[in-house]
Amino acid sequence: MEKRxxxxxxxxxxxxxEKLKPLFTIQPLLHASAMVFNWLIILASxxxxxxxxxxxxxxxxxxxxxxxxxxxxxxxxxxxHYRFLKNRKWNDVLTNYFIMYPIFSSIETYxxxxxxxxxxxxxxxxxxxxxxxxxxxxxxxxxxxxxxLMLGSYLILYQGIMDALWFFKRFGSDVGKxxxxxxxxxxxxxxxxxxxxxxxxxxxxxxxxxxxxxxYLSTFFMFQYIRSVSEHFGGLTYDNLLTSTRxxxxxxxxxxxxxxxHVGYHLEHHxxxxxxxxxxxxxxxxxxxxxxxxxxxxxxxxxxxxxFYELSTEPSN
Numbered sequence: 001m002e003k004r005x006x007x008x009x010x011x012x013x014x015x016x017x018e019k020l021k022p023l024f025t026i027q028p029l030l031h032a033s034a035m036v037f038n039w040l041i042i043l044a045s046x047x048x049x050x051x052x053x054x055x056x057x058x059x060x061x062x063x064x065x066x067x068x069x070x071x072x073x074x075x076x077x078x079x080x081h082y083r084f085l086k087n088r089k090w091n092d093v094l095t096n097y098f099i100m101y102p103i104f105s106s107i108e109t110y111x112x113x114x115x116x117x118x119x120x121x122x123x124x125x126x127x128x129x130x131x132x133x134x135x136x137x138x139x140x141x142x143x144x145x146x147x148x149l150m151l152g153s154y155l156i157l158y159q160g161i162m163d164a165l166w167f168f169k170r171f172g173s174d175v176g177k178x179x180x181x182x183x184x185x186x187x188x189x190x191x192x193x194x195x196x197x198x199x200x201x202x203x204x205x206x207x208x209x210x211x212x213x214x215x216y217l218s219t220f221f222m223f224q225y226i227r228s229v230s231e232h233f234g235g236l237t238y239d240n241l242l243t244s245t246r247x248x249x250x251x252x253x254x255x256x257x258x259x260x261x262h263v264g265y266h267l268e269h270h271x272x273x274x275x276x277x278x279x280x281x282x283x284x285x286x287x288x289x290x291x292x293x294x295x296x297x298x299x300x301x302x303x304x305x306x307x308f309y310e311l312s313t314e315p316s317n
Contacts, residue, residue, distance in 0.1 A: 013290030020286065023272070023279040030278055031084045034261060035075055035098055038068045046211045058210075063257070065211060066219025071260035072099045073224070074277065078261075080111045083276040093187070101191040103216065108183035109171045118273055122232065122244050129232070131170060137225065140234035141312050154222035157214070163221040226258055230303065231266045235310030242296040245270055246307075247284065254303045267297055 042065050049061040076099045078084060085091040095107045113127050120126040132138040137150055137159075153159035199205050230248050237243045248264040255264070263269075265280035268287060275283050287293045300306040 013287070013292045015286055015290070020272075020283075023275045023283050023286075025279075026083050026086065026276050027278065028085050031075060031078065031276070035072065038071045038075070038260075039098075042068045046207070049211070050207075061211070062215045063219050065215035066221075067223055067257045067260070069103060069215060069220040070223040070227070073103065073220075074261045074263045076100055076107060076110070077114070077263070078277050080107060080114050081273050083274070096187065097191060101188055102212075103220070104168075105171055106183045106188065113171065118270065121241075121270065122238055127170075128228075131166075132228070132233070138229065138233050140229075141314055144308065144312050147308070147311055150225070151222055154218055154225065157217045159225075160217035160221040163225070164217060223258060226303065227263060229311065230259075230264075230300075230307050233311075234307070235300075235313055235315045236298060237315045240296065241271070242267065242293065243298050246298040246300050248300045248303055248307055250303055258303050264303075267299075 045061045045064045045068075049057050075084070076095050079091055079095040079099075082088055082091055084095060092107050100106050100110070117126050117128045120129075122129050124130060150159065199208050230246065232245050236246060245267050247267040248259060250259045250264045255262075261277045262280040263277065265284050268275070268280050268283045271287070272283060287297070300310060
């Protein structure tokens with residue numbers, strides 16, 4: 001495996017501190033409102049599907065729920081960098097109960113992996129890079145037909161189940177592992193005990209499977225896959241920090257389904273991970289004032305058009 005190192009000091013731009021510093025300011029109410037918004041869309045989609053049942057509407061509902069699950073995961077990503085609340089304990093507690101436990105993980109486990117990814121980007125010390133490198137789904141270029149077949153395998157749940165097993169193996173329980181600070185198990189036990197008791201008491205296991213487990217094992221992992229590919233694979237040259245990931249400037253529809261909460265500005269996030277998601281567009285505009293950034297940054301316009309094309313094209317050096 002090729003050893004890559006990136007030195008931010010090699011970059012020739014220096015942003016105005018008076019313009020940059022305010023971008024690190026967190027707005028907890030904005031973050032919390034986004035969480036509530038995502039959950040309301042999920043609940044409203046379920047309600048409408050139950051009111052007007054049909055196969056077509058159910059499929060569309062699964063797509064909507066998977067997209068909003070993914071949106072919640074993006075908010076969790078910000079909380080991983082403590083960009084939700086200044087109180088780190090409550091930052092993690094609320095994120096776990098309203099995002100991570102529902103999708104069968106925890107912020108503590110994700111943070112260990114994710115911070116190592118930031119510290120060792122695209123090297124053999126990057127757990128994300130090592131886990132994905134060489135896997136067929138992350139080997140590019142590949143034909144457009146092959147990429148579409150991969151997406152189709154998510155829609156029939158096959159690839160989602162494979163990804164879930166893979167993720168649980170990678171991000172499994174801390175029990176038996178040597179970690180400095182294991183995640184607390186009691187809150188997770190309480191959450192699942194209450195959830196499963198409620199599902200049993202109200203007799204709604206069928207709806208939980210239809211409107212949570214099916215989207216989780218299909219469209220949620222599908223959108224996760226598209227975003228993961230867009231961030232670090234396909235058409236990138238990896239010759240410096242600005243070409244080790246990409247920013248994808250997306251349409252309104254793409255932002256709803258594929259790149260919620262400005263997650264498309266991934267290059268900006270790697271340069272300044274302390275900037276919360278709602279300030280990433282401002283950070284991008286600030287960086288675009290720098291000649292070095294304009295010349296070298298890998299910026300793609302659109303997921304459906306730009307990214308789709310790059311995944312089937314050899315990177316240009």
